[in-house]
Amino acid sequence: MAEDMSIESYLAQGGVLTNPTNVPPRYRAELLKLMATFVDSELAGAAGFADIINEGPGIKERIAAARIVLEKTDNADRVLRIMGEFGADTARYATHHPWTARLERDADIGATRTEHDMRLAVFNYPLQGWADAVVMNLLMGRAVVVQMAEFSMVSYQPLADAFRAIAPIEAHHAELAEEGLAKLLEDGDKTAIQASVDYWWPRVAASFGSAESKKFDTLKGWGLRHSSNAELRNRWTAEAGAVLERLDLKAG
Amino acid sequence: MARFHDLRVTDIHKTTRDAVVVTLEPVNGAAEEFKFLAGQYLTFRRDFDGEELRRSYSICAGTDEGILQVGIKKVDGGAFSTWANEELKVGDTLQAMPPMGSFHTDLNPENENQYLGFAGGSGITPILSIIKTALKTEPKSNFTLVYANKGVNSIMFREELEDLKNLYMGRFNVIHVLEQDAQEIDLFTGMVTEEKCAQLFKSGWIDIEHVDMAFICGPEQMMLGIAKALRDHGLDDGQIKFELFASAQPGRLKRKVASKGSASSANQATVAISLDGATQTITMGKDVSILDAALENNIDAPYACKAGVCSTCRCKVLEGEVEMVANHALEDYEVEKGYVLSCQSFPLTDKVVVDYDQ
Numbered sequence: 100m101a102e103d104m105s106i107e108s109y110l111a112q113g114g115v116l117t118n119p120t121n122v123p124p125r126y127r128a129e130l131l132k133l134m135a136t137f138v139d140s141e142l143a144g145a146a147g148f149a150d151i152i153n154e155g156p157g158i159k160e161r162i163a164a165a166r167i168v169l170e171k172t173d174n175a176d177r178v179l180r181i182m183g184e185f186g187a188d189t190a191r192y193a194t195h196h197p198w199t200a201r202l203e204r205d206a207d208i209g210a211t212r213t214e215h216d217m218r219l220a221v222f223n224y225p226l227q228g229w230a231d232a233v234v235m236n237l238l239m240g241r242a243v244v245v246q247m248a249e250f251s252m253v254s255y256q257p258l259a260d261a262f263r264a265i266a267p268i269e270a271h272h273a274e275l276a277e278e279g280l281a282k283l284l285e286d287g288d289k290t291a292i293q294a295s296v297d298y299w300w301p302r303v304a305a306s307f308g309s310a311e312s313k314k315f316d317t318l319k320g321w322g323l324r325h326s327s328n329a330e331l332r333n334r335w336t337a338e339a340g341a342v343l344e345r346l347d348l349k350a351g
Numbered sequence: 352m353a354r355f356h357d358l359r360v361t362d363i364h365k366t367t368r369d370a371v372v373v374t375l376e377p378v379n380g381a382a383e384e385f386k387f388l389a390g391q392y393l394t395f396r397r398d399f400d401g402e403e404l405r406r407s408y409s410i411c412a413g414t415d416e417g418i419l420q421v422g423i424k425k426v427d428g429g430a431f432s433t434w435a436n437e438e439l440k441v442g443d444t445l446q447a448m449p450p451m452g453s454f455h456t457d458l459n460p461e462n463e464n465q466y467l468g469f470a471g472g473s474g475i476t477p478i479l480s481i482i483k484t485a486l487k488t489e490p491k492s493n494f495t496l497v498y499a500n501k502g503v504n505s506i507m508f509r510e511e512l513e514d515l516k517n518l519y520m521g522r523f524n525v526i527h528v529l530e531q532d533a534q535e536i537d538l539f540t541g542m543v544t545e546e547k548c549a550q551l552f553k554s555g556w557i558d559i560e561h562v563d564m565a566f567i568c569g570p571e572q573m574m575l576g577i578a579k580a581l582r583d584h585g586l587d588d589g590q591i592k593f594e595l596f597a598s599a600q601p602g603r604l605k606r607k608v609a610s611k612g613s614a615s616s617a618n619q620a621t622v623a624i625s626l627d628g629a630t631q632t633i634t635m636g637k638d639v640s641i642l643d644a645a646l647e648n649n650i651d652a653p654y655a656c657k658a659g660v661c662s663t664c665r666c667k668v669l670e671g672e673v674e675m676v677a678n679h680a681l682e683d684y685e686v687e688k689g690y691v692l693s694c695q696s697f698p699l700t701d702k703v704v705v706d707y708d709q
C-alpha cells in the first residue's frame with residue numbers, strides 16, 4: 100500500500116481529515132478562521148436578533164424570532180465545540196466579546212471586519228425595527244443556505260458533519276423570514292420594506308467576500324473551499340432574487 | 352479545554368505479531384467521562400526523554416461491552432506504538448483525553464440499514480467498534496466489511512471477526528483482501544483500489560445500490576480510491592464516513608531550536624516572520640504584538656479572536672524570546688515546544704524569528 104502520501108497531496112485529491120492531530124499548521128489556522136467566522140456571525144446575529152423579539156407583532160412572530168435566536172446560538176455552539184478540540188477555550192470564547200455591539204446604520208465598511216471579531220461585515224450593521232429585521236433575516240438567511248452548501252463539503256470531516264446538520268436549520272430560518280415578510284406585505288408598508296431590501300441587499304452581497312481572493316487557490320487545494328466567492332454570490336443573487344420576485348419586491 | 356485522565360491497564364494481549372490490544376479502566380472516578388460512541392478515539396500522552404508525545408488510537412470495543420479497549424499496531428520508528436507493544440504491562444497507568452471524533456452514525460433499533468466498512472490494517476479498530484455496536488443495537492441491520500491486509504499473518508482481530516460472523520449469522524460478512532497471499536478467489540488478492548471496489552460492486556459481492564452508510568479507515572491512498580468508487584456508485588458525502596489512519600499523524604517532533612537572541616532594553620525589535628513559505632523581516636516596537644505588527648506590514652497572518660482564546664494565531668518561536676501576556680488556548684506542552692499565541696506575544700529580545708508554518 101502506498102503509505103508515503105503527503106497530507107497536502109491527499110487533500111488536493113479530495114481527501115478528508117478527521118481529527119486535530121493530523122491537521123497541518125497552516126490548514127489548522129485557516130480552518131479555525133473559517134470556524135471563528137461562522138461562530139462569531141451566528142453569535143452576533145443571534146444577539147442582534149434577540150433585541151428584536153419583543154417587537155414582533157404577534158405571539159407567533161415572537162416564537163419564530165425566539166426560536167431563531169435559540170437555534171443560531173445552538174449552531175454556534177456546535178462549531179465552537181469543534182474549535183474546542185483544537186484548544187480554544189469555549190466557555191471564555193462565547194462570552195469574551197460584546198456580541199450585541201453594532202456600528203452606525205450608515206457606516207460604510209464594505210467587506211472588512213472589525214478589529215476584534217470575525218463576524219461577517221453585514222453583522223456589524225444595526226437592525227431598525229421588526230420589518231427591517233425580517234428582511235435582513237430573509238436575505239442573509241438565503242446567503243447562509245448558499246454558504247452552508249459550500250461548507251458542508253469542507254475537508255475537515257467533523258466540521259462538514261456539523262454544517263450538514265446545521266444547513267436544514269438555517270434553511271428553515273430563511274423560510275420563516277419569507278413567511279413573515281409575506282404576512283407583513285399583506286398589511287404593511289411596502290415602501291418601507293423595499294427600502295430595507297435596498298439597504299440590506301448590497302451589504303449581504305458583500306458578505307461573500309471579494310471576487311478576487313488570492314487565498315482561494317490555497318484554500319481550494321486544501322479542500323476548505325470549492326466554489327469561488329463570485330460563484331457563491333451569483334448563486335445567492337439568483338436564489339434571493341427569485342424569492343423577492345415571488346413577494347413582488349425588487350432586488351437591490 | 353479537554354483534560355487528561357489516568358487510565359489503568361487491566362489487560363494486554365497480542366492480536367498479531369506486532370499489534371497489541373490494550374484494555375483500560377478509568378481511575379479516580381473518571382468513568383463517566385469515558386463513555387464513548389462507536390468509532391471514537393482516545394488521545395494518549397506520554398513523555399519520551401523529556402518530550403511529550405501525543406498519539407490517538409481508536410477504541411475497538413463495542414459501546415455496551417463495558418470496557419475501554421484500543422488496538423495499537425507497532426509503526427516503524429514510532430516511539431509510542433513501540434513502547435506500547437514492547438514495554439506496556441498490566442497495572443501500568445496511561446493518560447488519555449476523553450473520547451473524541453465523529454466517525455460514527457446514529458443507531459436506532461428500528462433501522463434496517465445496510466452498512467459497508469472498509470478497513471486497511473489497523474484501520475480495523477474503529478470499524479470493529481462500529482460493527483459490534485451496530486449489529487447489537489440494530490437487529491435488522493447488516494454489515495459487510497472489506498478488510499485489506501498484507502497477508503494472513505497481519506490480520507488484526509481475525510478470530511474475533513470469525514466469532515462475530517457466527518454470532519450474527521447472515522448479518523455480518525467479511526471479505527478479506529490480501530496484498531501478498533493468494534486466495535481462492537482472484538478478486539480478493541491485491542490492494543483495495545477504486546478499480547477493486549468497482550469490481551466488488553459489479554460482481555455482486557457487495558450490493559452497493561442498497562448501502563445506507565459506508566465507513567472507511569485506512570491509509571490516504573486507499574481512502575481516496577474507495578471514496579471515489581463509492582461516489583461514482585451513487586453515495587453522497589453524508590453517507591461516507593472517514594477516519595484517517597494513525598500512521599498519517601506527524602512523526603516525532605523536532606526539538607526546539609536553542610534560543611540565540613539575547614535580552615536587551617531597546618524598544619525596537621527585528622522580527623522575521625515566516626508564513627506560507629515566505630519570510631519577511633520587519634522592525635517593530637516591543638509594545639506591539641507580533642500579530643499586529645505582521646498585519647500592519649501586510650502579512651496575512653491568521654487570527655480570529657485576538658483575545659488569546661481561540662488559538663487561530665498560533666505560531667512557533669524559533670529564535671529569540673517573546674512574552675505571552677495571556678493564554679487561554681495553548682497547553683503547557685505546546686508552550687514548551689515554543690508555540691505562542693501571536694496576538695498576545697510581545698518581543699523581549701532584539702531579534703525574534705517566528706514561523707506560522709510549523
